[in-house]
Amino acid sequence: MNTPSTELLLRVNGVQAAFGIELGFASPRADEGRAADPYRQANVSYSLVQRRNGEVVRHTLIDVGMGVVPSLLEFEVTHDVHVVHEVVITHPHFDHFAQLDWLSMALLRNCRGDQPRPLPIYATEPCWETGPNAIFRYLAERSEFRPIQFGSVIMLGDVLLTPFAVDHGPKAPGASGFVIQHGERKIVLTGDFLHVPDKDDPLLSGADLCFMDANTWHPADWTSHQSVLGNLRLIDKWKPKRAYFVHYSGYEDMERDDDPINGPMAMPRLRDEVRGISDGRDLRVAEHGMILGNTVEWPE
Ligand SMILES: [Zn+2]
Numbered sequence: 001m002n003t004p005s006t007e008l009l010l011r012v013n014g015v016q017a018a019f020g021i022e023l024g025f026a027s028p029r030a031d032e033g034r035a036a037d038p039y040r041q042a043n044v045s046y047s048l049v050q051r052r053n054g055e056v057v058r059h060t061l062i063d064v065g066m067g068v069v070p071s072l073l074e075f076e077v078t079h080d081v082h083v084v085h086e087v088v089i090t091h092p093h094f095d096h097f098a099q100l101d102w103l104s105m106a107l108l109r110n111c112r113g114d115q116p117r118p119l120p121i122y123a124t125e126p127c128w129e130t131g132p133n134a135i136f137r138y139l140a141e142r143s144e145f146r147p148i149q150f151g152s153v154i155m156l157g158d159v160l161l162t163p164f165a166v167d168h169g170p171k172a173p174g175a176s177g178f179v180i181q182h183g184e185r186k187i188v189l190t191g192d193f194l195h196v197p198d199k200d201d202p203l204l205s206g207a208d209l210c211f212m213d214a215n216t217w218h219p220a221d222w223t224s225h226q227s228v229l230g231n232l233r234l235i236d237k238w239k240p241k242r243a244y245f246v247h248y249s250g251y252e253d254m255e256r257d258d259d260p261i262n263g264p265m266a267m268p269r270l271r272d273e274v275r276g277i278s279d280g281r282d283l284r285v286a287e288h289g290m291i292l293g294n295t296v297e298w299p300e
Pocket residue numbers: 017018093095096192247
């Protein structure tokens with residue numbers, strides 16, 4: 001057990017699935033997105049910020065898909081987070097690394113002395129080779145790829161990051177989830193996934209928080225994603241104090257015309273439906289910009 005000298009904040013930089021709010025699409029979720037702030041959309045991403053005496057000493061960014069850099073600009077204004085110490089990529093899908101180009105160039109251009117250069121990028125070798133390094137060939141010139149291995153702990157200041165293998169289908173080689181430990185606090189991020197091959201690993205159990213890919217309400221295995229209902233079995237197995245659903249789109253639920261939930265739901269209904277199945281568990285829907293340890297309390 002490490003004894004941290006820092007406090008940990010976890011910001012959800014974005015919650016959107018691969019295709020965000022669909023242009024031209026008639027659904028309560030798309031209507032809600034258009035009516036609120038259509039610019040304030042970002043793919044699922046997390047910032048782990050370690051602060052000492054209120055000063056940011058380390059910022060670890062996990063995934064940087066579309067809309068994430070604008071979300072970080074917002075975070076910069078609200079919490080003075082001006083640098084990124086390292087980027088961690090869960091898997092080689094564009095909605096998880098699209099803005100690495102923008103981010104890495106911005107960090108070069110900002111000329112800040114406290115910005116590590118070259119920018120460290122952690123990913124599995126297959127993820128790096130089929131994703132970022134295949135799309136942004138020049139990325140290697142302004143970053144330092146650091147290959148990760150499942151089960152091998154990475155120390156990032158007071159944060160211990162342990163990658164675990166997830167199955168997110170054949171188009172996502174090297175896909176990874178992460179266990180984050182900071183002192184006694186434990187957080188599980190599944191990343192996009194359908195199955196966790198080593199789901200019995202005790203490391204995954206008893207976390208404070210678990211963030212889970214819930215691309216649809218109903219199970220839809222052909223999408224290689226998990227669903228709200230499909231996740232319940234893992235939640236009951238791992239027993240986190242609280243579980244958050246992310247990456248919700250609900251699009252494939254339209255095939256369930258025999259079910260009351262048969263398409264993308266807007267937030268109020270999604271929250272209600274989640275409450276309806278919670279059965280004593282603390283189940284929530286993650287929201288853009290929420291910050292655990294700051295705007296939202298950690299679980300007791
Ligand atoms: Zn995704």
